[in-house]
Amino acid sequence: MRRLFHKARLICPAQALDSKGWLVIDDGLIAETGSGTPTDALLASADEVIDCTGLILGPGLVDMRAETRDPGAEHLETLDTLLAAAAAGGITSLAIQPQTDPVIDNAALIDSLQLRASRRQGPHLYCHGAMSRNLDGTQMAELGMMAASGAVGFSNGHSSIQDTQTMRRILTYAAMLDKPVMHHCEDISLSDGSDMNEGATSTRLGLIGSPIEAETIILERDLQLVRLTGARYHAAHLTTATSVEAVRRAKNEGLPVTADTSAPYFQLNELAVSTYSSAAKLNPPLRTEDDRQAIMAALADGTIDVIASDHVPVNPDMKHLPFSLASCGASGLEVMLVMTLRLVLNDVISWQRAFELLSLAPATILDIPGGSLVVGTEADIVLIDPRTSWIVTGRDFNSLSRITPFEGQPVEGRAVRTIVGGADIFIR
Amino acid sequence: MGTTTKTVPPVTLTQRHLLGIEGMPVTEIEALLARSHFFASVIDGSIPDSDIPQSLAGKTVVNLFFENSTRTRVSFEVAAKKLGGSVLNIAVSGSSVKKGETLIDTATTLNAMHPDILVIRHHAAGAPLLLSRHVDAAVINAGDGRHEHPTQALLDALTISRKFGRIAGLKIAICGDIANSRVARSNLYLLGTLGAELRLVSPATLLPADIDQFGVPVFTDLESGIADCDIVMMLRLQTERMQGREIPSQHEYFNMFGLDEAKLMRAAPQALIMHPGPMNRGVEIDSVIADDIDRSLITTQVEMGVAARMACLEALIVGASI
Numbered sequence: 001m002r003r004l005f006h007k008a009r010l011i012c013p014a015q016a017l018d019s020k021g022w023l024v025i026d027d028g029l030i031a032e033t034g035s036g037t038p039t040d041a042l043l044a045s046a047d048e049v050i051d052c053t054g055l056i057l058g059p060g061l062v063d064m065r066a067e068t069r070d071p072g073a074e075h076l077e078t079l080d081t082l083l084a085a086a087a088a089g090g091i092t093s094l095a096i097q098p099q100t101d102p103v104i105d106n107a108a109l110i111d112s113l114q115l116r117a118s119r120r121q122g123p124h125l126y127c128h129g130a131m132s133r134n135l136d137g138t139q140m141a142e143l144g145m146m147a148a149s150g151a152v153g154f155s156n157g158h159s160s161i162q163d164t165q166t167m168r169r170i171l172t173y174a175a176m177l178d179k180p181v182m183h184h185c186e187d188i189s190l191s192d193g194s195d196m197n198e199g200a201t202s203t204r205l206g207l208i209g210s211p212i213e214a215e216t217i218i219l220e221r222d223l224q225l226v227r228l229t230g231a232r233y234h235a236a237h238l239t240t241a242t243s244v245e246a247v248r249r250a251k252n253e254g255l256p257v258t259a260d261t262s263a264p265y266f267q268l269n270e271l272a273v274s275t276y277s278s279a280a281k282l283n284p285p286l287r288t289e290d291d292r293q294a295i296m297a298a299l300a301d302g303t304i305d306v307i308a309s310d311h312v313p314v315n316p317d318m319k320h321l322p323f324s325l326a327s328c329g330a331s332g333l334e335v336m337l338v339m340t341l342r343l344v345l346n347d348v349i350s351w352q353r354a355f356e357l358l359s360l361a362p363a364t365i366l367d368i369p370g371g372s373l374v375v376g377t378e379a380d381i382v383l384i385d386p387r388t389s390w391i392v393t394g395r396d397f398n399s400l401s402r403i404t405p406f407e408g409q410p411v412e413g414r415a416v417r418t419i420v421g422g423a424d425i426f427i428r
Numbered sequence: 429m430g431t432t433t434k435t436v437p438p439v440t441l442t443q444r445h446l447l448g449i450e451g452m453p454v455t456e457i458e459a460l461l462a463r464s465h466f467f468a469s470v471i472d473g474s475i476p477d478s479d480i481p482q483s484l485a486g487k488t489v490v491n492l493f494f495e496n497s498t499r500t501r502v503s504f505e506v507a508a509k510k511l512g513g514s515v516l517n518i519a520v521s522g523s524s525v526k527k528g529e530t531l532i533d534t535a536t537t538l539n540a541m542h543p544d545i546l547v548i549r550h551h552a553a554g555a556p557l558l559l560s561r562h563v564d565a566a567v568i569n570a571g572d573g574r575h576e577h578p579t580q581a582l583l584d585a586l587t588i589s590r591k592f593g594r595i596a597g598l599k600i601a602i603c604g605d606i607a608n609s610r611v612a613r614s615n616l617y618l619l620g621t622l623g624a625e626l627r628l629v630s631p632a633t634l635l636p637a638d639i640d641q642f643g644v645p646v647f648t649d650l651e652s653g654i655a656d657c658d659i660v661m662m663l664r665l666q667t668e669r670m671q672g673r674e675i676p677s678q679h680e681y682f683n684m685f686g687l688d689e690a691k692l693m694r695a696a697p698q699a700l701i702m703h704p705g706p707m708n709r710g711v712e713i714d715s716v717i718a719d720d721i722d723r724s725l726i727t728t729q730v731e732m733g734v735a736a737r738m739a740c741l742e743a744l745i746v747g748a749s750i
Contacts, residue, residue: 203636204450206553206575206610211637276554320532322552324573 001047002026003422006038008052008383012059013356014372023057025379028422033373052383058355059372060092060123060380060418064260064362065182065236066311066333067157071109072101077313077400079113083122085333085399087426089309090415092123092380093363093370094333098130099157105130105141107149114150122425123418124380126368128155128182131170135159138166143173152366153180153234158283158328160186160218167222171231180232180258180365183222185243186284190214195324197270197285205274207324212240212291215284219243223250226257234365235259237310239284241294248303258365259303262310262332263339264405266295272405278319278326280405282310300349305361309336313401331401335392337384339406341413345386383417390414436466438483439743445560445567446740448576449617457582457621460739464586467735470510477510483742484513487544491517492534492559493570494550499705499730500570500579504547507737516543531555535562545744548572566744574608574636574669580704581614583736585622587729588659591700596623599696601647601654603629604663604685604712607636607674611704612663616642629653631685633674650685654695661702662687662713678711688714692723700725 006022010033021035024046032042043049063086069076086094096113098104104113110127117125129146131154133139143154154174160183161167167183174181191210196202198209219235223246226233238244238261250257264272264282269289272280280286298304312329319326340358343349349357363371370380392409394402418426439459449457469475489508491501505515518538529537531550538546539562546565548556553573560567571577589595600619606612606628620626620643628639629647639646647653654660665681675681682688692699701717701724709715718724 198637200638200641203638203642204613206573206613208574209637276557317530320530322531322550322555322558324552324554 001422002031002045003048003050004038004043004046005050005052005057005383008055008057010035010057010373011351011355012373013352013360014374016352017373018352023373025419025422028379030373030375030377030379033375054385054387055416056351056384056386058382058384059359060370060382060420061090061337061358062362062366062368062370063091063094063309063311063333063336064306064366065097065308066094067097067099067313069100069313075400076315079116080120081398081400082333083117083120083125085397086123087418088398088415089333089335090337090382090384090418091333092382092418092420093126093368094123095126095128095152095366097155097157098128098135103130103134104128105133105135107142107145110146110149110151121420121423123420124368124370126150126152126366128153130154131156131161131181132166137161138163140166140170140173143170143179144177147177147179151179152368153182155182155236156184158184160184160188162188164221164225168225168229171225171229171233175229175231178232180234182234182236184236185215185218185222187214187217190217194285195281196273197287199270199288201270201274205276210285212242212287215240216242216246219246223255223257226250226255230256232256237262237265237284237308238295238298238304239265239287240291244294244298244303248298251303258305258361260306260308261295261299261304262308263336264310264330266292266299267339267342268292268405273323276323277405278321278323279330279403279407281323281326281328282330282405283328296343296348299343299357300353305357306365307336307340307357308362309333311399311401313399314403315401316403319403331394331397331399331404333399334397335404335406337415338411338413341386342411345412379419379422381419382415384413385416386413388412388414436462438481438746439463439739440747441743444744444747445556446578446744447556447560447567447569449578449581449614450576454621457618460582460743461585461589463739463742464582464732464736465590467738468586468590468732471731471735480510481742482512483745484508484511487513487745489513489515489545489547489741490538490543491515492520492538492546492548493518494520494548494555495571497549497571499733500549503730503733504570504737507734508741510734511738511742513741531558532562535559539563539565544748545741566748568740568744571610573610574613575610576614577610578614579733579737579740580611581618582740583729583733584615584661584702584704585618586732586736587702587725590732591725592658595619597625598659599625599657600659600661601627601629601657602661602663603650603653603687605634605665606630606639606663607634608666608669609663615661616644620644627653627657629685631675631681650687651691651694654691657695657699659700659702660687660692660695664704664706665708665711682711686710686712686714687717689716692717699723702726702729704729
């Protein structure tokens with residue numbers, strides 16, 4: 001099966017490519033690409049010709065941090081709905097967090113999830129193995145066996161490792177396995193009982209705040225442990241200007257450090273909760289406008305490498321409560337792309353940088369296929385209509401988790417076709 | 429302000445609910461206070477009970493208290509009954525809430541019974557706002573977590589203005605557990621709006637974040653904080669709302685931040701004492717001062733609570749009929 005996509009704007013940061021052109025998929029692989037219009041012979045050789053006028057054609061998105069609730073709480077998200085939502089969001093590979101029940105802290109569960117995902121035509125599914133057994137933060141999980149089963153890295157979900165010696169050992173062990181450790185930085189004695197960012201807004205609302213130091217103290221500690229152990233370290237969802245500065249320093253020093261953030265932290269600030277809107281209750285919490293500006297600058301200048309969906313399945317039972325009783329988290333898979341496009345439309349980042357953040361960098365960090373339009377690689381591709389306007393409406397999501405802090409926002413641009421291994425897994 | 433006449437009209441508010449003082453127009457605050465003065469004259473007997481308008485006749489007020497409270501609940505009950513309303517008290521400890529019903533379910537259920545006013549107290553900040561989005565009744569916030577307690581601020585202002593004849597220009601110190609206090613927040617907005625010279629006094633560990641941005645001087649020393657003040661308002665040490673060990677001991681707290689006769693000497697000579705209650709005697713206030721009938725307005729505050737709440741209940745009912 002030979003498929004020819006033409007009249008598209010091809011974007012591939014791996015090849016510094018941004019031009020009008022065409023792309024041929026043959027037998028699931030990217031067979032040929034070129035700029036301008038394809039020859040008549042090429043057109044004639046294709047079994048299917050797809051006119052992509054007005055569309056962006058780029059490498060499929062790689063989401064390095066999403067949570068599922070399957071197994072354990074399938075009413076919040078099943079593997080099927082997770083993958084369907086990812087496909088609708090233009091994602092062709094996603095790496096899930098170990099926060100399932102039971103926790104992904106053993107090779108068997110990774111085998112099982114990957115087998116189940118492979119039976120379904122959808123995005124590639126990868127797993128982060130738990131850093132500690134049952135995410136308890138004390139006993140190292142079976143990192144080696146999980147790595148052998150395909151774990152792309154290790155994470156402790158939203159349970160930040162508090163004990164420094166435990167963290168040191170995990171980093172040392174992960175370095176031996178040459179796998180990245182993705183860590184959520186939170187000093188839980190500082191954030192205990194908190195509802196939001198600490199500051200004048202939390203004081204005004206009478207809510208308990210968590211200071212930015214709850215994030216930066218653990219981050220700074222980890223960066224020192226990286227220097228000690230040489231482990232590949234990835235800081236999950238940076239939210240503060242101080243964290244950005246810490247990562248920038250570590251990178252300048254040459255430490256093997258990468259970082260991501262997610263859409264709420266560059267599109268919203270703490271005022272999103274000022275009417276006790278629990279949809280915007282997140283962990284880490286939304287910060288100040290200065291922090292948001294710093295996050296945007298870090299996305300543009302390369303200090304932050306990746307935009308992840310930060311998808312956390314939640315339902316109305318967990319959210320339609322007084323703010324301090326509501327759960328943290330929001331649906332992210334189906335807004336990650338469009339919120340990043342807003343940065344492109346506002347000239348904060350270029351199209352190439354967008355695909356670097358959403359595709360190339362996460363694929364590189366996790367050392368998985370995808371992230372480029374290089375000839376000979378598997379055809380994981382997204383087609384985006386950058387001009388279509390729509391309104392974010394949670395109830396239209398493919399995910400079972402339909403609560404988003406962006407509800408009701410008018411947006412521009414959307415994935416219209418998602419292709420994995422040359423085959424369409426989603427068409428709008 | 430300060431004069432009481434029968435001609436003070438009932439108040440109408442721009443909001444359907446009374447959820448907080450923050451953002452309330454000064455004209456509405458002043459109108460509510462003027463109307464509260466009128467009702468206070470009923471309570472002190474200078475206007476006969478028969479002159480009380482029965483604005484709540486045929487109306488149902490539901491007291492929905494998720495936190496224990498005697499004084500506020502009874503105060504609302506008395507206020508509503510004086511205006512001819514009927515009152516239902518829902519004791520949450522014995523209700524379906526204990527069986528896991530959510531606030532919104534409770535709201536929907538109550539709403540189906542068509543009450544006119546819901547008075548809610550809840551341990552979670554913002555709960556009254558959430559409730560107000562799911563009911564047709566007017567909602568009064570009777571205290572939500574650390575957020576606001578608007579009727580307390582109104583009754584405090586009423587107490588002060590009846591005593592001093594004014595609020596503008598008075599030096600008022602709000603002292604104690606500011607971080608955990610909804611009374612402090614509501615009073616900060618209300619007394620500040622009315623032109624009082626406010627100051628906050630608290631140990632540094634009980635000051636909320638960025639309180640210096642609220643435009644009021646902050647002291648961490650009681651004696652300099654209350655210096656020359658006309659009113660010293662003591663707050664309850666909210667041990668139940670504290671996150672951990674913010675202070676070394678109640679012993680040290682009383683020693684450094686508790687109001688006693690010696691420290692009170694620093695205030696203005698005729699300074700008066702207020703406390704929203706219930707008091708922790710010997711923790712934030714010495715009994716000698718709390719019970720000093722010449723200095724303490726604490727009982728007056730309770731009395732004024734009924735008048736202020738009558739004005740609020742009436743305003744929401746009158747507003748709803750327009």
